[in-house]
Each structure stands twice: as C-alpha cells, then as structure tokens.
Amino acid sequence: MACLRAAAAAAAIVFATAAGASAQTPAHWKLAPVASPVAAGHEFSADLTLSIDDGWHVYAISTPPGGPRALEIGVAKGSPFVLAGAVASSDPLTSFDPNFNMETRFHEGTASFHVPLRVAAGAPGGASQLRLAVAYQVCNARLCLPPAEEDVATAVTIGSARSDATPAAAAAAAAPAAAEAPRRGSDAAPETAPPAPSAALAAAPARAPAVVDMSAASSTASSLGAYVGLAAIMGALSLLTPCVFPMVPITVSYFLGMRGAGGAADRRRAVAQALVYGLGIVLTFTAVGFAIAVGFGASGLNRFAADPWLNLGIAALFIAFATSLFGVVELRLPSRLLTSTSKAGGTGRGAGATMLMALAFTLTSFTCTAPFLGTLLVVASQGAWQWPLAGMLAFSTVFALPFVALAIVPHAVGSLPKSGAWLLATKVTMGLLEIAAAMKFLSNADLVWSWHVFTRTVVLISWIAIAAVIVAYLTGALRIGAAPKLGRPGAVRLAIGAAAVALGVWLGTGLGGRGLGELEAFLPPADLAGSPANGELPWIVNDYDAAIAQARAANRPILIDFTGYTCTNCRWMEANMFPRPDVARELARYVRVRLYTDGRGEMYERYQQLERERFGTVALPYYAALSPEGRPTVVFAGLTRAPEQFVAFLEKGRQP
Numbered sequence: 001m002a003c004l005r006a007a008a009a010a011a012a013i014v015f016a017t018a019a020g021a022s023a024q025t026p027a028h029w030k031l032a033p034v035a036s037p038v039a040a041g042h043e044f045s046a047d048l049t050l051s052i053d054d055g056w057h058v059y060a061i062s063t064p065p066g067g068p069r070a071l072e073i074g075v076a077k078g079s080p081f082v083l084a085g086a087v088a089s090s091d092p093l094t095s096f097d098p099n100f101n102m103e104t105r106f107h108e109g110t111a112s113f114h115v116p117l118r119v120a121a122g123a124p125g126g127a128s129q130l131r132l133a134v135a136y137q138v139c140n141a142r143l144c145l146p147p148a149e150e151d152v153a154t155a156v157t158i159g160s161a162r163s164d165a166t167p168a169a170a171a172a173a174a175a176p177a178a179a180e181a182p183r184r185g186s187d188a189a190p191e192t193a194p195p196a197p198s199a200a201l202a203a204a205p206a207r208a209p210a211v212v213d214m215s216a217a218s219s220t221a222s223s224l225g226a227y228v229g230l231a232a233i234m235g236a237l238s239l240l241t242p243c244v245f246p247m248v249p250i251t252v253s254y255f256l257g258m259r260g261a262g263g264a265a266d267r268r269r270a271v272a273q274a275l276v277y278g279l280g281i282v283l284t285f286t287a288v289g290f291a292i293a294v295g296f297g298a299s300g301l302n303r304f305a306a307d308p309w310l311n312l313g314i315a316a317l318f319i320a321f322a323t324s325l326f327g328v329v330e331l332r333l334p335s336r337l338l339t340s341t342s343k344a345g346g347t348g349r350g351a352g353a354t355m356l357m358a359l360a361f362t363l364t365s366f367t368c369t370a371p372f373l374g375t376l377l378v379v380a381s382q383g384a385w386q387w388p389l390a391g392m393l394a395f396s397t398v399f400a401l402p403f404v405a406l407a408i409v410p411h412a413v414g415s416l417p418k419s420g421a422w423l424l425a426t427k428v429t430m431g432l433l434e435i436a437a438a439m440k441f442l443s444n445a446d447l448v449w450s451w452h453v454f455t456r457t458v459v460l461i462s463w464i465a466i467a468a469v470i471v472a473y474l475t476g477a478l479r480i481g482a483a484p485k486l487g488r489p490g491a492v493r494l495a496i497g498a499a500a501v502a503l504g505v506w507l508g509t510g511l512g513g514r515g516l517g518e519l520e521a522f523l524p525p526a527d528l529a530g531s532p533a534n535g536e537l538p539w540i541v542n543d544y545d546a547a548i549a550q551a552r553a554a555n556r557p558i559l560i561d562f563t564g565y566t567c568t569n570c571r572w573m574e575a576n577m578f579p580r581p582d583v584a585r586e587l588a589r590y591v592r593v594r595l596y597t598d599g600r601g602e603m604y605e606r607y608q609q610l611e612r613e614r615f616g617t618v619a620l621p622y623y624a625a626l627s628p629e630g631r632p633t634v635v636f637a638g639l640t641r642a643p644e645q646f647v648a649f650l651e652k653g654r655q656p
Contacts, residue, residue, distance in 0.1 A: 026052060026053035026055075026056035026138050026140075026145075027050060027051075027052055027053075027056070027058050027136060027138050027148075028050070028051040028052075028053075029048065029049070029050055029134060029150065029152045030048070030049045030051070030152070031046060031047075031048050031049075031130070031132060031152045031153065031154040032046065032047040032048070032049065032154070033154055033155070034046055034130060034154060034156050036155075036156050036157035036158075036159075037125075037157040037158060037159030038119055038156060038157070038158055038159060039119065039158075039159045040119045040121070040122075040123050040125065040158055040159070041118070041119055041121055042118065042119060043084045043116065043117065043118045044117055044118075044119075045114060045115060045116050045117065046115045046117055046130060046132070046154070047112065047113070047114060047115070048073065048112070048113040048114075048115055048132060048134075048152065049110065049111070049112050049113075050107060050110065050111040050112070050113070051109075051110050052107065052108060052109060052110070052111070052138070055140045055141065056108075056138050056139070056140045057093075057106040057107060057108045057138070057139060057140070058071060058106060058107050058111070058136050058137070058138050059071060059104055059105065059106045059136065059137050059139075060089060060092035060105040060106055060107055061073070061087060061089055061092075062089075062092060062105050063104050063105045063106070064102065064103070064104070064105075067097065067102045067104055068097070068104060068137045068139065068144065069135065069136065069137035069147040071089075071134070071135070071136045072133075072134070072135040072136070073087045073113060073115060073132060073133070073134050074132070074133050075117070075130075075131070075132060075133065076131035076132065076133040076151045077133075078131075079128075079129065079130060079131045080119065080120050080123035080124070080128055080158065081117050081118065081119060081120060081123075081130055081156075082117070082118055082120050083115070083116065083117060083118075084116040084117055084118040085116035086116075087113055087114065087115050087116075088113065088114040089107075089111060089112070089113050089114075090107070090111050090112045090113075092105040092106055092107055092111075092616075093105065093106055093107070093108060093615075093616025093617075094615070094616050094635075095615070095616045095617035095619070095637070096617070096619065096637035096638060103637075106139075106616070108616075115132065117130070119158055123158055124158065125158045125159060126157065126158060127155065127157055128155075128156050128157065128158050129153050129154070129155055129156065130153065130154050130155075130156045131151045131152070131153045132151065132152050132153075133149065133150075133151055134149070134150060134151075134152060135147065135148070135149045136148060136149075228390050228391060228394045229394075230391075231390070231391035231392070231393075231394040231395040231398075232394045232395065232397075232398045234395050235394065235395040235396065235397070235398030235399040236398050236399075238395075238399055239399060239402060271408055273354050274404045274405075274408045275404060276354045276355060276358075277354050277355075277358050277400075277403065277404065278358075278400040278401065278403065278404035279355075279358070279400075280354065280355040280356075280358025280359060280362075281358045281362055281396055281399060281400035281403065282393065282396040282397055282400050283396075284358065284359055284362040284396070285362060285392050285393075285395060285396030285399070286389065286392045286393050286396055287392075307448075308444070308445035308448045308449050308600070309445075311441040311442070311444040311445040311448075311566070312441070312442070312445050314438075314441045315438040315439075315441040315442045315445070316438075318434045318435065318437050318438040318441070319434070319435060319438050321431070321434050322431035322432070322434040322435050322438075323431070323481070324431075325427045325428065325430055325431035325434070326427075326428060326431050326480055326481025326482065326483055327481045327482030327483045328481045328482055421486060421487065422492075424483055424484070424486070425473075425474060425486060425493060427483070428473055428480050428481070428483050429470055429473070429474070429496075431480075431481075432466050432469060432470055432473075432480075433466075435466060436462070436463055436466045439454065439459050439462050439463065440459070440522055442454045443455075443458075443459050443523075443524045444565070444566040446524070447524055447525075447565035447566060447599075448565055448566070448598065448599055448600055449600065450599075454524070455524055456510075456523050456524045456525065457511060459523060459524060460507055460508075460510050460511055460523070461511070463504075463507050464504045464507045464508055467500045467501070467503050467504035467507065468500075468504055470496075470497070470500040471497045471500045471501055471504075473486065474486065474489060474493045474494075474496055474497040474500070475489050475493070475494075475497055476488060476489060510523075515575045515576065515579065516575070517575075517576065518572070518576075520571050520572060520574070520575030520576065521568040521569070521571045521572040521575070522568060522571070523571060524565075524571075525565075525571065525574065536574060536575075536578045536579045536584075537578070537584055537587050537588060537592065538592075539561065539592045539593065539594040540591070540592065540593040540594070541593075541594050541596075542594070542595060542596060542603060542607070543593065544560075544593060544595060544607070544610070546593075547560075547591050547592075547593035548630055550591050551591040551626075551628040551630075552628050552629070554591065554628075555628050556589065556590060556591050556628060557589070557590050557591070557625055557626060557627060557628060557633070557653055557654050558590060558591045558592075558593065558625070558626040558627075558628070558630070559587065559590040559591070559592050559593070559623065559624070559625055559626075559650070559653065560593055560595060560623065560624045560625075560626065561592070561593070561594040561595065561621065561623055562595055562597055562607070562611045562619075562620060562621060562622040562623070562624070563594055563595065563596055563597070563620060563621050564596060564597060564598035564620045564621075565596055565598055565599060566598060567598070567620040567621060569620065569621055569638065569639040570620055570621040572639055573621055573639055577640070577643060577646060580643050582643060582647055583643055583646055583647055583650070586647055586650035586651060586654075587650065589650075589654060590625070590650070590653070590654075595607040595610070595611075597611060597620065598620070614632065615632070615635060617637065619637050619638065621638065621639065622635070622636075622637050622638075623635065623636040623637075623649070624636075625649070625650070625652075625653025625654070627656070633652075633653050633655070634649060634652045634653045636649040
C-alpha cells in the first residue's frame with residue numbers, strides 16, 4: 001500500500017506539473033486593424049503579429065512534416081471572408097531539433113504574417129468581424145506544449161460592391177506586391193540580413209541556407225540509444241568499485257532479518273521489498289539527471305559543461321575522492337544523515353524503510369561512482385536534455401539489478417569473494433583513475449580562461465605517468481598513501497599491469513601528433529593557433545572578418561566551424577573526420593575559419609550571437625558554408641561518423 005500511495009503521489013505531481021505547463025500562454029497573437037470599408041468581392045490584406053515569451057519558440061508554416069505541428073493560419077468558420085492566397089511570414093530560423101530528431105523551422109521573439117483575404121461573395125454589408133484561426137505548437141529547451149488553436153479577431157466594415165474608390169481598394173491594389181516582398185516561408189532571400197556581430201557580416205546579404213539531411217548523423221555516443229548503452233556499461237563497471245562491495249553483506253543482512261516462516265506470502269513480500277530496494281537506488285541516481293535536465297535544459301548543458309568554476313570544482317572533488325581511496329583522508333557523509341537512514345532501514349519493515357536503506361546505500365557508494373557519473377554527464381552535455389535523464393536511468397538500473405537479486409536470494413552472498421588484497425588494489429587503482437579524470441576538467445577550465453598550462457601534451461604526459469604508477473603499484477614496487485604495499489603479484493594483477501603498460505605506450509604515440517581515435521574527444525585541441533599537429537589543415541581562428549576578406553580576394557567559399565573549447569564532439573570531428581583524405585580534399589577548397597563560442601569575453605559572445613541570429617542555433621559543433629560574399633548556402637549540425645555525408649555537405653556548399 002505504501003508503494004501505491006507513493007506512486008499515486010508521484011503521479012499527482014506529474015499531472016499537476018503538466019497541467020501547469022499547459023496553462024502557460026507563451027505565444028501572443030495580435031491582428032492589426034484593417035482599413036475599411038472593404039467592398040464585397042474585393043481583396044485586401046491583414047497583418048498578424050506573434051510575440052513569443054523568452055525561451056520559447058513557435059514552429060513555422062514551412063516546418064517539414066513528420067515532426068512538430070506546423071503553424072497554420074486560416075479564416076475561422078462563420079467569418080464572411082476567405083483566403084486569397086498563401087500566407088507570407090517573416091524569416092523563420094532553421095535548426096536541428098533533437099526533440100524530434102529532424103531539422104525544423106521556427107520563430108522566436110516576434111514574427112509577422114501577411115494574410116491575403118477576400119470578402120466572400122454575397123456577404124452582407126455593414127459592420128462585421130474578421131476572425132483568423134491559428135493552429136500552432138510551442139516548445140522550449142525542456143518541453144513542448146500540446147498543439148493549440150485559437151481565434152484572433154478585428155472589426156471590419158463591409159461596403160457595397162460599388163465601393164471601389166475606398167481605402168480598401170488602395171490596399172487591395174498594394175496587396176500583391178506586399179505579399180510578394182515578405183514571402184519568406186520558402187527559400188526566398190530576405191531584403192536585409194539580421195543583426196550581426198561584425199562589420200563584414202553586417203555588409204553581407206543573407207538568405208535561408210539549405211540543410212543537409214542529418215538522418216545518419218550522430219553525437220558523441222552516436223545516438224541516444226548508444227549513449228544509453230554506454231550508461232549501462234558504466235553502471236556495470238561501478239559494481240566493481242571498492243565502495244560498492246562492502247554494501248553486499250549489509251544488503252543481505254537487512255533482508256535476512258526480514259525473513260518470515262518461509263511461506264508463499266513471505267516469498268512474495270521478499271520479492272516486493274527487493275524490488276522496492278532496487279527502485280530506491282534507481283530513483284536516487286535518476287534524480288541527478290532529472291535535476292540537470294530541469295535546471296539547464298538542452299542548450300544550457302553546453303554552458304554547464306564549459307563553466308570553468310564548475311570544472312575546477314569537479315576536478316577538486318575527484319582529487320578529494322582519490323585521496324580518500326588512498327587512505328590519506330577519510331571522506332564521510334554527515335553521520336546524522338547516515339545514522340537516520342540506517343536506523344529507519346533497520347527498525348522499519350515497510351516500503352519506506354527499504355527506500356531509506358536504498359538511499360543510504362546510494363549515498364555511501366557515491367565516492368566510487370562519481371567518476372562514472374561525471375563522464376556520463378560530460379557526454380550528455382553534447383546532447384539534448386533527455387540524455388542525462390535516460391543515462392541515469394540506465395546506469396542505476398544496471399547498478400541496482402545485482403542487489404535486487406541478492407535481496408531476493410540473500411544466501412547467494414556466500415559465493416562472493418572475500419575482501420583482501422584485491423579490494424585494496426582496486427581502491428588505489430580507482431583513485432589513480434580519478435586523478436586522470438580530474439585532468440580532463442582542469443584542461444576545460446584552462447581552455448576557457450586561456451592559461452595554456454594543461455595543454456594536450458601536459459594532459460597526455462600526466463596520463464602516461466599515471467599508467468606507469470599503476471604498473472609500479474600493482475607489481476608491488478610502489479606504496480601509495482596510507483595503503484599498505486602489495487605483495488608479489490598474481491596473474492590478474494600482472495595482466496592488468498601489462499594492459500597499463502600498453503596503454504601508456506599507446507598514449508605516448510599521441511605526443512608526436514598522432515591521433516588517438518575516440519580518446520581525442522576528451523583531449524584539449526592540438527593547437528589553438530589553427531595549425532593542428534594531427535594532419536588536419538590549418539584554420540583561421542576567431543577572426544571572421546579576416547576570413548571574409550580572404551574569401552573575397554580569392555573568390556573562394558567560406559566554411560565556418562562553430563566550436564567550443566570543452567566540446568567533445570568538436571574534438572572528435574577535428575581528430576577523426578577532418579584529416580581524412582577525402583574530407584581534407586574538400587576542405588582545402590574553402591577558406592576555413594574556426595569560431596569558439598563557449599569562452600569568456602565579448603569576442604566569444606559575438607560569435608555565439610552570430611551563430612544564434614544567423615543560423616538559429618547555439619549547437620556545437622555546427623558547420624556553415626558561405627559564398628565568398630558571406631551568404632549562407634548550406635549547414636551541417638552535429639557530429640557524424642559517415643565521411644560520405646560530410647563530403648556531400650562540403651560539395652554542396654561549393655555550389656553557387
């Protein structure tokens with residue numbers, strides 16, 4: 001019953017939240033007054049304005065099918081008017097929408113619509129009301145509201161058929177030209193470019209770019225499904241950490257104490273309590289992903305991952321965890337918290353007590369699971385807001401499954417290995433790996449603040465040194481912290497040591513400029529001056545005006561690489577896609593400019609504004625091909641592991 005009450009309460013919260021979201025009205029429509037009287041049978045036009053609250057967007061008329069509800073504007077039933085042509089709109093933005101896994105067109109801020117109309121034949125003269133029916137869908141970075149429909153009205157006077165010499169007649173004469181000029185729901189070029197952060201951009205005409213089919217593109221983990229698989233693997237690896245193993249006998253003893261006479265009812269109760277225990281572990285971990293999803297949203301995760309103070313904090317946390325695993329210091333959660341949860345779990349017999357035991361278990365295991373969770377959140381920062389939520393759910397489910405099994409069959413603990421030298425070796429090795437993880441976050445802060453200390457070479461050398469320390473420790477040649485020195489190694493430790501040697505040698509090849517494949521995504525850029533050492537062509541860095549000038553002088557197209565210092569997807573493309581001979585051949589035909597958008601300072605804000613206002617997105621990486629005059633021709637969003645797709649994009653970008 002307690003479980004049912006908890007589920008009912010959770011459902012009530014969800015429905016209340018959904019109801020609150022539905023009650024929001026972030027889209028505000030206004031129909032301008034129409035010059036009247038309007039002669040029966042004559043054409044005229046109406047101007048409709050849409051104002052959208054900050055953070056929200058409305059999908060445009062030209063949004064392709066198969067995704068969100070495209071905007072529709074028509075005449076409401078019962079109104080004595082009919083449409084006299086296609087509705088024209090102000091220029092929509094275009095962006096890849098991870099919520100629908102497709103390119104979408106949408107409006108932000110304000111938008112205007114020019115509606116050609118005609119008075120229906122036989123409409124009675126006199127005062128009337130023009131009512132336009134609009135159907136649309138509104139979304140923000142975290143959620144979409146259900147499709148909505150509403151009427152927008154204004155007063156109109158209908159004159160007689162002889163009233164040709166009225167203000168409406170003049171409006172009707174001007175309507176075709178007026179409708180033609182702003183008709184930008186298609187690929188027509190706007191009259192003026194949107195505001196831009198540089199003189200060169202302001203002088204360049206713009207037109208809506210074409211968009212390459214992104215159905216085969218991927219993100220850091222290729223797709224949300226692959227990311228969930230990565231999260232499941234992380235959950236399985238977390239089970240091998242030293243913080244988790246001591247919880248095995250605690251779990252078993254707790255559920256042994258709840259055994260009854262052994263009847264069918266007791267078995268059902270034991271299974272139910274075991275499932276509650278697993279659910280508690282899952283919910284505790286998933287709450288982390290949910291909090292990040294709500295707090296930062298899809299676009300905010302990039303800023304979250306790039307914040308230098310946050311990265312320094314995570315690095316310090318990892319180093320503190322490492323010293324704890326070395327036995328130098330002892331990190332503990334507040335004793336009052338653990339005591340209260342343990343007492344509740346030990347004295348109670350209901351679902352609430354079991355959930356508290358699950359909470360205590362999750363909190364005490366955080367020291368060892370933090371590196372896995374941190375990696376997942378870094379990867380998730382390159383995807384949509386659903387990623388951390390789905391990833392935490394997959395991670396915690398795999399993590400909880402063995403404990404659910406132990407709770408159902410508590411005597412299975414007898415077959416598990418006892419703690420000893422293997423557990424000590426695992427703790428110290430985990431500590432060394434946490435120091436290696438800290439280097440990644442230190443390099444993130446270094447890149448944003450331009451310290452030039454934790455460079456790619458420094459990070460690689462530190463990882464090679466850590467691999468050497470692991471080998472020395474596992475073979476008994478080195479003592480670390482307060483942990484006792486290991487004795488003669490067995491076959492398992494020798495095998496792990498050999499793997500560490502191989503890893504160190506492989507990392508060493510990267511010091512000479514050789515690419516390290518998938519690992520490059522987690523390393524700083526090879527050379528921020530624009531001349532990478534891994535075979536990639538040189539780039540103009542953070543100088544858009546210079547790229548425009550060079551392109552005009554050489555009459556060559558421009559390729560903009562919107563990138564980020566802490567963007568793992570960007571590093572992967574730079575190391576694994578750009579050096580490919582077929583891709584490099586096409587890149588050589590462009591003037592290449594790399595613009596960083598996640599740094600601190602006015603320059604980076606300008607380039608982020610350029611990406612947002614010209615292309616309607618702040619996604620990283622994002623590639624835009626421009627004509628020599630600076631007109632966008634085609635764009636490509638995100639990471640792809642299909643070189644033929646990126647080559648097709650580059651070939652299309654060179655077409656006039």
